[in-house]
Amino acid sequence: AQSVxxxxxxxxxxxxxxxxxxxxxxxxxxxxxxxxxxxxxxGLQFLLKYITGDNLVKGSYGFEAEFNKSQTxxxxxxxxxxxxxxxxxxxxxxxxxxGSYIPTFGRGTSLIVHP
Amino acid sequence: NAGVTQTPKFRxxxxxxxxxxxxxxxxxxEYMYWYRQDPGMGLRxxxxxxxxxxxxxxxxxxxxxxxxxKKQNFLLGxxxxxxxxxxxxxxxxxxTSGAYNEQFFGPGTRLTVL
Numbered sequence: 448a449q450s451v452x453x454x455x456x457x458x459x460x461x462x463x464x465x466x467x468x469x470x471x472x473x474x475x476x477x478x479x480x481x482x483x484x485x486x487x488x489x490g491l492q493f494l495l496k497y498i499t500g501d502n503l504v505k506g507s508y509g510f511e512a513e514f515n516k517s518q519t520x521x522x523x524x525x526x527x528x529x530x531x532x533x534x535x536x537x538x539x540x541x542x543x544x545x546g547s548y549i550p551t552f553g554r555g556t557s558l559i560v561h562p
Numbered sequence: 563n564a565g566v567t568q569t570p571k572f573r574x575x576x577x578x579x580x581x582x583x584x585x586x587x588x589x590x591x592e593y594m595y596w597y598r599q600d601p602g603m604g605l606r607x608x609x610x611x612x613x614x615x616x617x618x619x620x621x622x623x624x625x626x627x628x629x630x631x632k633k634q635n636f637l638l639g640x641x642x643x644x645x646x647x648x649x650x651x652x653x654x655x656x657x658t659s660g661a662y663n664e665q666f667f668g669p670g671t672r673l674t675v676l
Contacts, residue, residue: 490652490654496664549620554604
């Protein structure tokens with residue numbers, strides 16, 4: 448079975464501190480990994496993705512993510528959190544299914560940044 | 563570009579009523595998807611389409627039907643709504659093939675079934 452897990456329902460961090468939102472995956476073959484952000488009452492927005500190459504991927508709004516093949520993880524990070532980063536974050540992995548690449552999403556992690 | 567748009571934004575139905583949700587994209591994307599989002603459940607794929615005239619079932623297809631008569635539109639139908647279908651529905655689209663293509667999401671439709 449191919450899946451993605453976000454082990455934390457909620458992450459709390461103080462503004463200015465570094466943040467990490469965790470994601471682990473299980474997939475046959477090479478994974479393509481994504482992070483999306485959802486602000487209240489909005490659709491999901493793409494943040495960044497890992498396809499191949501450099502394990503550290505940089506994305507929008509100062510976010511980055513590190514691909515770790517041995518630990519099957521793709522954690523989202525930011526050096527200094529902002530209150531405006533408070534949102535719901537989704538990790539996703541794309542897998543093959545009959546030739547179509549159907550993404551699988553984690554359940555989401557609510558990030559709360561305190562002033 | 564408007565990106566991905568969804569109509570309507572909100573809707574309240576009575577049990578047994580039918581409705582159609584419309585998704586439109588102006589990015590010439592081949593792939594389109596319908597998801598539902600429920601608290602604690604994340605996003606669950608209902609149906610998807612890999613091109614005009616083709617559709618396929620996702621993780622939770624029961625009670626829904628879809629059609630992709632035009633490349634830019636993807637319709638989600640509820641023939642006989644049930645309270646269990648109360649949810650927020652999101653449409654998404656992506657470029658053809660390539661597992662590395664990210665998805666573009668619409669703003670969502672909040673549906674309540676009484």
